[in-house]
Amino acid sequence: MSILPPFLRIDRENRRVSLDARNPAFYGNPNAVYAALHAHCPTFYWEEQKQWFLTGYDHVNALLRDRRFGRQILHIASREELGLPEPEPQLANFDLAERFSLLELEPPEHTRLRTLVNRAFVSRHIERLRPEIAAMAEKLIDGFEQAGETELLSSFADIIPVTMIARMIGIPDEMGPQLLAWSHDYVGMYMFKRTPADELAADRAAQEFADYVKGLIAERRREPQDDLLSHMIHTEHKGQFLTDEELVSTTIVLLNAGHEATVHQIGNSVRVILESGLDPADLFRDASATERTVEETLRICAPVHIFQRWALEDVEVDGVSFKRGDKVSLILAAANLAPAKFTDPLTFKPDRQEAPNLSFGAGIHFCIGAPLARLELNTVLPMLFQRLPGMRIAAPPVVKDVYHFHGLDRLDLSW
Known part of the structure; x- marks a missing residue:
């Protein structure tokens, strides 16, 4: 029995x-806790969060x-019917x-919304971006190669995903730093560490972000361009x-989802590969090996x-009865470590041929940006x-002091 x-x-x-969730020993290495949960209590009520959580692969x-x-x-259903509080004015x-x-x-x-934007994110359209992603990565590496060292997040990982999604939407490259700032404040609302200061910053970022996008929409209405925003403005769905x-809303979610997680994943992936002791030349020997390596990094980190999901009707899952209006949380990262699906789940093994990871979700809310994220990771x-x-x-890598996102604040490298 594990201790x-x-x-x-x-x-x-x-x-x-x-x-x-704010304990550094947890958010610094959540996989160890997930392993303990799988061993003792894969479906559980998290007392601090006042909610049921599921970690089992099949259940998630x-x-x-x-x-x-x-x-x-x-x-x-109405807020009154469900006993939900009214919206908070500061948000x-x-x-x-x-x-x-x-x-x-x-x-x-x-x-309706997904149909209008999905075409831009299907794999055959995304694949055309590979040369552009590669050229950007080459230029960034040129900038620090001779120095023999770099901090990877600021010099590389922060830049590529936000630049690519901004270009797709039709936002100038020079807006990249501002988009990052807005996004970091905005997604603070999703963190378990959320404070009143985080809420204030998120609300302010939402207002400034929205005002900028409204100005861009007005420009594209006057002068459409060959970009995703113009496509969304001028394309109809069933009239x-x-x-x-x-x-x-759609532009903000595409910008946030289109880069935030990929920034984290570039850093996470480089770290796990270097800490694994495996030979990168073997891991990336060809396109198939590269793809397997990328998928294994997505699984393990x-x-x-x-x-989260709302129960839309009374339903029972794994012996737990949920009433309509109850909220349940699905820990995708823990499902990726389920010992019933993955042998030696805490070990980085790119040659696995087991279940697909759930890092991009599943069902109708499967991550629309998954093809772009995978292309960026497989390229850079x-x-x-x-x-x-x-x-x-x-x-020592510095892990962000947040949960439930998982990424690095710093990854100092040398060669």
């Missing part, structure tokens, strides 16, 4: 778990696809920006066009750990290791 870390308490009989995979659960609840701008987010909607609204509010990771042979970690 639990001192910051984790598990009441196995009652399926109750006590865990401080099934619930992501189960139409008895949804990303929203107020389309079928008015954030709530407005989120109102038509692809991540938060259910059909038919979700279907309907997107409203300005829908355009703002996913950038986004949790997605081999280039880093090929251009910088002998690359090694120069100082």
Whole structure:
């Protein structure tokens, strides 16, 4: 029987778990906690979060696809009926920006919005971006190769994903730093460490972000370009066009989802590869090996750990009864470590031929940007290791002090 870390308490009989998500020992190495949860209590009530969580692969995979659960609840019931509090006035701008987010909607609204943007993200269209991604990566590596060292997040990982998604939408490259700043503040709303200061920053970022996008929409209405925003503005679906509010929400979610997780994953992937002791020349020897390596990094160090669902009707899962309006959390990163699906799950093994990872979700909310993220990772990771042979970690990696995203603040490398 494994010994639990001192910051984790598990009441196995009652399926109750006590865990401080802000404890550095947890967010610095969540995989160790997930392994303990799999061993003792894979479905559990997290007392600090006041919510049920599932980590089992089959349960998480099934619930992501189960139409008895949804990303929203107020389309079928009122706040009063469900006993939910009224919206908080200090989050008015954030709530407005989120109102038509692809991540938060259910059909038919979700279907209409996703149909309008999905074409730009299918693999055959995304593949055309490979030379552009490669050229950007080459230029960035040129900038630090001779120095023999770099901090990878600021010099490389932060730049490529935000630049690519901004170009797709039709936003100038020079807006990259501002987009990063808005995005970092905005996604603070999704973190377990959320404070009043985080909420204030997120609401302010939402307002400034939305105002910028509204100005861009006005420009594209006057002068359409060959970009995704113009496509969304001028394309109809069953006789309907997107409203300005829908355009703002969709643009913000595409920008955030289109880069934030990929930034984390570039850093996570480089770290896990270097710490594995495996030969990068072998890991990236050809396109198939590269793809397997990328998928294994996504499995073992996913950038986004949790997605939540509302129970849209009374339903029982793994012996737990949920009432309509209950919220349940699915820990995707833990499902990726389920010992029932993956042998030696805490070990980095790119030659696995087991279950697919769930890092991009599943079902109708499967990550729309997955083809872009995979293309970026499959393009830039081999280039880093090929251009910088002998690359090694120069100082202990600094993990971001947030949960449920998982990424690095610093990754100092030398070669």
